Amino acid sequence: MLQLNVIRENKDAIIEALKKRNSDAASLIDSVLVLDEKRRATQTQLDKTLADSNKLSKEIGILYKSGKAQEANALKEETANLKESSKDLTEELNTIATELQQALYLIPNVPHDSVPTGKSEEDNEEIFKEGDIPVLAGGALPHWELAKKYDIIDFELGVKIAGAGFPVYKGKGARLQRALINYFLDKNTAAGYNEIQVPHVVNEASGYGTGQLPDKEGQMYYMPADDLYLIPTAEIPVTNVFRDVILNEKDFPITHTAYTPCFRREAGSYGAHVRGLNRLHQFDKVEIVRVEHPSKSYEALDGMVEHVKDILRELKLPYRILRLCAGDLGFTSALTFDFEVFSTAQDRWLEISSVSNFETYQANRLKLRFKDEDGKSQLAHTLNGSALALPRVLAGILENYQTPDGIIIPEVLVPYCGFDKID
RNA sequence: GGAGAAUUGGCAGAGUGGUCGAAUGCGGCAGUCUUGAAAACUGUUGAGGGUCACACCUCCGGGGGUUCGAAUCCCUCAUUCUCCGCCA
Incomplete structure (x- = not known):
């Protein structure tokens, strides 16, 4: 499997090299890059949501410890939304990650420079x-x-x-x-x-x-x-x-x-x-x-x-x-x-x-x-x-x-x- | 195949719902000391994502669930150990 960062940095060279294998990988590589970007964007969003909900949970814990149960319960309600969206985002992320993985599996190795062109x-x-x-x-x-x-x-x-x-x-x-x-x-x-x-x-x-x-x-x-x-x-x-x-x-x-x-x-x-x-x-x-x-x-x-x-x-x-x-x-x-x-x-x-x-x-x-x-x-x-x-x-x-x-x-x-x- | 116990960082081993990515010891690395080494002392020491760099996020056998919050509770699978059975 090719490395994502290598694909990102050498996109054209890789597409060119894979042509030697008689495989036009251009569209596959493109979709990998799109998915990669989507993956990272979704990951970032999810991370933010998780960070917020981690923060709230910690606050709730502190409130309970200091006997402020009422305030804690109020905060609990706020977590519902975060929970919902983190669940959705996780699902989305998993879908994208799976697609990305499958696309990567389809790309063969890049032939070494010394490999002669040829069909069979x-x-x-x-x-x-x-x-x-x-x-x-x-x-x-x-x-x-x-x-x-x-x-x-x-x-x-x-x-x-x-x-x-x-x-x-x-x-x-x-x-x-x-x-x-x-x-x-x-x-x-x-x-x-x-x-x-x-x-x-x-x-x-x-x-x-x-x-x-x-x-x-x-x-x-x-x-x-x-x-x-x-x-x-x-x-x-x-x-x-x-x-x-x-x-x-x-x-x-x-x-x-x-x-x-x-x-x-x-x-x-x-x-x-x-x-x-x-x-x-x-x-x-x-x-x-x-x-x-x-x-x-x-x-x-x-x-x-x-x-x-x-x-x-x-x-x-x-x-x-x-x-x-x-x-x-x-x-x-x-x-x-x-x-x-x-x-x-x-x-x-x-x-x-x-x-x-x-x-x-x-x-x-x-x-x-x-x-x-x-x-x-x-x-x-x-x-x-x-x-x-x-x-x-x-x-x-x-x-x-x-x-x-x-x-x-x-x-x-x-x-x-x-x-x-x-x- | 049956019954029970367990699975935590390179290793050993704490941790049974809240600031735990995780005490402590060993090992590793760097430094102090030393002519050099050892010992001793000090510091440091998991992986991945993310960022210019931070922040931040994920990972305590795998997967799923409960909860505001899980290494800790529940389900499931795998593996290991002990006992029994079978057997090259």
């Missing part, structure tokens, strides 16, 4: 590419065929138990999943991220805190009996650790890593590209989250990108990095880099990580602040990224490391797996 993922800018794309022998298979051939992932069994998009990993497939989780967590903690285990469900307040609500409720599994959501990403619980928190400057940087399963309804995204592991309702992911001083957050973002690169180099997977264009940028993000691994047998790139800086957008909703040098409260910056999402990494490994004799396990994972080949 086709306009994303490739900024880096590394790793050799293997030349596979004849008869190379896509990962879902390999999964079947070696009996390591059973998609049909998942359908029976839960439904499409909930695969069952078996034998060496299950072991490889566990190896990847442990490897990622080890890499992240070695880089200084503090491991944390968090709930896999979140309440409504947490959903609003990181911006999934009210925007994306259709993408989350919701449990009405308990008013809880299954998490679509560890970003929500891990970042909400810092909801309503005031940090000291010396607490920066805050870094966490967490493994969680992720649940996504993926409503309406069925089609040709969802086969196998490409798009699931439940998948595993290891996330990294940072809370940073505003002056350090872009440096931190670069550090996260380098960290993810390092992992992919060790796995020896061909990958590229995209700078998302404004049209493809997430609602809450100011700048996002996507990592994609090349799926050789499918001949396409698969997104395996998304690393973003949200600047103060989430912090404003979370009320995540810190005391600066002058002792004033300021909003912190939040960032997060996948390091990494498992299924497509697994797809990449299966396809790129396949040989006629079986699938070779990347060297760095062998100690975690306890085997070096799936055959």
Whole structure:
């Protein structure tokens, strides 16, 4: 959520910047400013009324104490009007505040200057590419065929138990999943991220805190009996650790890593590209989250990108990095880099990580602040990224490391797996 | 799941209808003293709105109510603790 005072002071610049997202926010911003003004005017009026009635109440109290009940009763009558108008004003204020809040929820984050203009993922800018794309022998298979051939992932069994998009990993497939989780967590903690285990469900307040609500409720599994959501990403619980928190400057940087399963309804995204592991309702992911001083957050973002690169180099997977264009940028993000691994047998790139800086957008909703040098409260910056999402990494490994004799396990994972080949 | 108790500032803990945003202690910060530090002493120390700055307003777990007036009374929800039941 954008800050009101920032909108007030940079109205035109914000409208201009949001045009990059192909959203004309001008009228929305205008109505926010009108509502803001109305809110403050109403607040001032209410404050005055309350001040008057507080004053009267105090006088009544003093009169009673000094035994002047009659005079007190006379004053009581005067309060009736004040009470009436303060009730009306409170109602009015609540209405305006709610409208203002809802309008603010509809405004996405302002894209960073470096974000390229563009309408869709086709306009994303490739900024880096590394790793050799293997030349596979004849008869190379896509990962879902390999999964079947070696009996390591059973998609049909998942359908029976839960439904499409909930695969069952078996034998060496299950072991490889566990190896990847442990490897990622080890890499992240070695880089200084503090491991944390968090709930896999979140309440409504947490959903609003990181911006999934009210925007994306259709993408989350919701449990009405308990008013809880299954998490679509560890970003929500891990970042909400810092909801309503005031940090000291010396607490920066805050870094966490967490493994969680992720649940996504993926409503309406069925089609040709969802086969196998490409798009699931439940998948595993290891996330990294940072809370940073505003002056350090872009440096931190670069550090996260380098960290993810390092992992992919060790796995020896061909990958590229995209700078998302404004049209493809997430609602809450100011700048996002996507990592994609090349799926050789499918001949396409698969997104395996998304690393973003949200600047103060989430912090404003979370009320995540810190005391600066002058002792004033300021909003912190939040960032997060996948390091990494498992299924497509697994797809990449299966396809790129396949040989006629079986699938070779990347060297760095062998100690975690306890085997070096799936055959 | 049943019965009872509780929820106050960074922490501990007073406060049961009136000048209480809240005593006191600890912690934090600043100063005095000291070669330096500790101790001691003095001052200061919640968040938000509002204002050029004051004034002023809101917040004592969340929401609602009673009252001229609520941290204090009532209702409701949440959470925590104790006892019982069930259970990985």
